[in-house]
Amino acid sequence: MTTTLRQLALATAATLALTGAAGAQELKVGLSAEPSSLDPHYHNLSPNNMLTEHVFEGLVNQDPKQALEPGLAESWKAVDDTTWEFKLRRGVKFFDGSDFTADDVIATFKRLPAVPRSPSSFAPFIAGLTTEKVDSHTIRIKTAAPAPLVPTNLSTFGIVSKACAETMSTEDFNALKCQGGTGPFKYTEFKPGDRVVMERNNAYWGKKPDWEKVSFRFLTAAPTRVAAMLAGDVDVIEGVPPSDMARLKTNANLSVVEELSNRVIYFHMDHFRETSPFITAKDGSPIKNPLRDVRVRQALSMAINRQAIVERIMEGAAVPAEQVLPASFFGTSKTLKPTAFDLAGARKLLADAGYPNGFKMKMHGPNGRYTNDTKIIEAVAQMFTRLGIDTELETIPPANFFTRASQGANGEPEFSFILVGWGAGTGETSGSLLALLGTFDRAKGSGGANRGRYSNKTFDDKLAEALRTVDDAKRAVLLAEVSEIGMKDVGIIPTHYQTNAWASKKGIKVTARADEYTLAMGISR
């Protein structure tokens, strides 16, 4: 297999060499989303962060499976429970020729909370941290309480030179005025709505990428992206839609790679209201909120045929889910299994809970936010109707849906039963568990996306313990236990994990990534 690949690659390389050396070094990528800015600290948004990684490297990097690996920091260790020490890489130079030192890191930390009009600031990642320069290439980070996630949080943003951090505005970054990056590429052109172009940083400290020039084109409509790939306008596309997967896979000129993503699709349920606004008895009379009974939640989970959703609706571009992140990620439970489809068992549980005749429920979901979201919610409504729950559904444009699902008319989540998705940008479970299932508490910053207001003291306490545990191995065990508590109590009903897919011309090898990023460093010939 590998030899055939290599032969193919060689053949392609030879053909490319014949067609002209200039073109051979350029890579054209079709992206599915457009960055809002090239300022690395302006907006915590996937397309922005992805481009940032090419130019402004972080102290810590995430590998294709989102495990942490050294970036501008060579190594790090917890000195004690509340102190982290980062050894910075020596001999790294910014594009303008100046040396990378601890001062640049400190200046970047200062800039994060100070970017004006930031739609999603990076400041929360460094909130409560104090940095201290030990020498030119060592910094210590102090935290108020034990904070095992410091290295993970530092992997979310890029470092810019002190000069850029102190003088450049977001508009300056968009105008490509900042020469304070250290990455394998530097920006040469930014045309909003059209493309970003980069060229190789020949002075890069690490492995030099295969490409002299990379242009990322924004092809946000999926059919357009696929057409551009088929027409040969681009060499690589991300976000291959499931409906085109089969066709691209059978095309002899293309290769397709897939990777399990960090995005889970799941249902949130109303846990906090005595009577839920969209649930009634079948005759329309009010009833007590049945979703507060764990047996009802289990029954609903058992009534969902996950295999059918994965095979028929997602056309194979998904995997049945059992928790908030696939088991290959840090802090997941290895014992949980996706709830098996069991209609008879579900009916029995429902009867045991006192609803032998079911009830009436209205489900809500966004249309067009997640892959095939409308189709999924339609299928699940039918599955619930088979269980004996008369299920109506309403899909709402995302702009309206998320406002109402988070803060409806009276500031509380408006719906009873919703479809949502969750991508774990940090690549480990604690962030997901805290946001989705932690008790909603603004002061503690927990339950930020807990739109069902699930609350379980055992869960909260165990999670708090895990979040105090700096030792990775011990924390992984604790987080797995927390996951098990939440899932056995059916705090949410996960249905599937999406897979990410890339298509490329034969001979161009793309490293598939769990975080949906397309990095030119991971594309080779």
Place this chain on the structure above:
Amino acid sequence: MLAFILRRLGQATLVIGAMIVIVFFGVNVIGDPVYMLISPEMDQNAIEATKVALGLDKPIWEQFVYFVSGAVQGDLGRSFVHGEPAIKLILSRMPATMELALVALLMAIVIGLPLGVYAGLNPESRISKAIMAISILGFSLPTFWVGLMLIMFFSVMLGWLPATGRGDVVRVLGIETSLLSWQGWTFIALPALNLALLKISLVIRLARAGTREAALMDYVKFARAKGLAQSRIVGVHIMKNIMIPIVTVLGLEFGSLVAFSVVTETIFAWPGMGKLLLEAIQRLDRPVIVAYVMVVVVLFVVINLMVDVLYSILDPRVRLTEAKA
């Protein structure tokens, strides 16, 4: 003439004012942009911080007063998403859309007019019937589908034209254009054709109907009796008389070409303002939506004005002062 233009401008100001109120409050009803902007992993504190950073924590009327006082001074606010002035974002995308719309308009005239006139002069011929049948298709096929078919046929199967994008542009007087290089034309051909298809059909129908009517008029018969060449009869006497409805319609349609090129721009990844508007609506980027609507209103007013002026040139009987606008 001056009074006429002033009255038009007065009306435009009123329309802009009304649109701003409707759009500003309308967008606010749809939802809270914070949830479209912030990383979903952020907690409630971060959500509140973003609201403060963007001024969304203030009551809506206060935001409106703030916006209006800025707008009076020429500041239409900054995009929530991009952080840059909304008007700058729109104007930077405008040349691409204008260029696309202009080429589409040109196609509509160059292709539509001769076909329509031919069909009008020879209503019974097979070719005319074929032209009319095709024009029905042009009307009824959805732009989205036609666009994809054009890409599939000309780019994927034949490989003649690039499938998407605008290619490299040439800068003239600070405005980027793709019309000055052959490569630029290969990029614009398909999207412009896609955008023009409906307009071509429209022009064919108008020209055919007009020609059939004019061909029976006394002045045409007289011209023929006088022994004028067919080319002069058609080229001067008929053309001049069918142009008024065509200019009217194309004038109005040019506005809609610019304002609603969204679908074509999305399919062909054309970096124009239509795409910007679509994204702004999806993310509830209110400053951009409001500014866009203002720009489009101004555009329509200017185009209507130009149409009126063209009238008076085409038909000396029309006097602008008489036009009750």
